[in-house]
Amino acid sequence: MKEIARLAQARQQMTRRLNGRRSSSSLPATIELVLSRPIASAPMIAKTAKVTQRSALNLIGELGVREMTGRGRKRGA
Numbered sequence: 001m002k003e004i005a006r007l008a009q010a011r012q013q014m015t016r017r018l019n020g021r022r023s024s025s026s027l028p029a030t031i032e033l034v035l036s037r038p039i040a041s042a043p044m045i046a047k048t049a050k051v052t053q054r055s056a057l058n059l060i061g062e063l064g065v066r067e068m069t070g071r072g073r074k075r076g077a
Contacts, residue, residue, distance in 0.1 A: 014063055026051050030059045
C-alpha cells in the first residue's frame with residue numbers, strides 16, 4: 001500500500017510540471033515511462049517520446065529525476 005501511495009505522490013509532483021506546457025509536449029510521455037519502469041535510460045525515453053537523446057536528457061532534468069549513466073553532465077547544455 002505504501003508503494004502505491006508513493007507512486008501516486010510521485011505522479012502528482014511530476015504532473016505539476018505540466019502546467020503552462022504546450023499540448024504537444026513530450027513531458028507527459030516521459031512521466032508515464034519513468035513511472036512505469038524502475039530504470040529508464042535516455043535512449044529509451046528518446047525512442048518512446050520520439051525526441052533526440054539530448055532532448056530526452058533535458059526532459060529528465062525537467063522532471064528532477066537522476067540520469068544514472070553520468071553522460072548528461074559531460075555534454076554542453
